[in-house]
Amino acid sequence: MQLQAKLLRAIETKEITRLGSNKTITIDVRIIAATNRDLEKMVEKKQFREDLYYRLKILYLKLPPLRERREDLFELCQHFIEQINPEMEVPVTGISDEALDLIRSYDWPGNIRQLENMLSIAMFMSGGGILEIGHLIQAGLECPGDSSCRQKNLEDSSMDILLDALEVNNYNIKQTSEALGISRNTIYRKMKKYGIERK
Numbered sequence: 581m582q583l584q585a586k587l588l589r590a591i592e593t594k595e596i597t598r599l600g601s602n603k604t605i606t607i608d609v610r611i612i613a614a615t616n617r618d619l620e621k622m623v624e625k626k627q628f629r630e631d632l633y634y635r636l637k638i639l640y641l642k643l644p645p646l647r648e649r650r651e652d653l654f655e656l657c658q659h660f661i662e663q664i665n666p667e668m669e670v671p672v673t674g675i676s677d678e679a680l681d682l683i684r685s686y687d688w689p690g691n692i693r694q695l696e697n698m699l700s701i702a703m704f705m706s707g708g709g710i711l712e713i714g715h716l717i718q719a720g721l722e723c724p725g726d727s728s729c730r731q732k733n734l735e736d737s738s739m740d741i742l743l744d745a746l747e748v749n750n751y752n753i754k755q756t757s758e759a760l761g762i763s764r765n766t767i768y769r770k771m772k773k774y775g776i777e778r779k
Contacts (some may be wrong), residue, residue, distance in 0.1 A: 581629065588632045611636065646688035646695065653684055656692070660699045661711070670708025679713045686721060714741040742770055751779045 590596050591611065595604045613636050622628035646653065657675055665671040675683075688694055701719035702711055717723055718741065749755035757764045771778070 584629045584632050588629060588635060591632075591635055646691050650684045653695075654680060656695060657683065657699060660696050661703065664700050664703055668703060668708060672703045672706060672708055672711055675711040676713070679711050679716055682713055682716055682721060682723065712741075718744075742767075742774065743776065746771075746776070753778070 590607070594607055594609075596607055597604050619628050619633055623630045623633050646656075657680065661672050661675070683695075690697075698716065698719050698721055699711075702715040702721075705718050706712070706715040713723075745756050745759055749759060753764050753767050757767050770776075
């Protein structure tokens with residue numbers, strides 16, 4: 581609260597005094613302030629100065645969380661893919677509709693940073709090409725509903741995901757099918773499709 585009083589004084593007088601000095605310095609600044617806290621509640625609880633709050637709240641922009649603007653997620657994903665692609669050996673060329681549906685179904689408590697981090701991990705796991713549901717799940721994105729989503733996880737993902745699951749489970753078909761949440765018949769069918777031999 582003491583620092584808030586000093587900041588308020590500097591804003592109002594447009595003057596500051598350096599630490600250890602008694603000489604005032606005139607300043608000409610514009611302040612951009614951002615917070616993820618509810619300042620109005622903090623003012624009510626006497627944790628934030630009301631006069632400073634209204635002094636800062638001249639041009640006020642409220643950015644809603646990602647869960648309240650899901651229509652922006654496609655553009656944000658495209659932006660981050662373009663931003664991360666230069667670090668990839670094989671670039672990611674896009675994101676599947678199913679993967680985008682999964683992204684839109686998630687609430688993103690960590691907002692933009694969480695989305696960027698998850699996409700970064702998924703892109704490196706994908707090895708390039710189209711980003712699929714399986715890559716997002718491997719990157720830690722939770723899959724709602726379980727069975728139908730996990731079915732898409734395998735159906736829409738690359739051969740690498742199946743190979744990874746088989747290797748982790750020492751090519752045990754029963755364990756692999758349980759890990760992916762799909763039937764053993766689907767595992768056998770996919771192995772035949774991709775030309776994967778049981779070890």
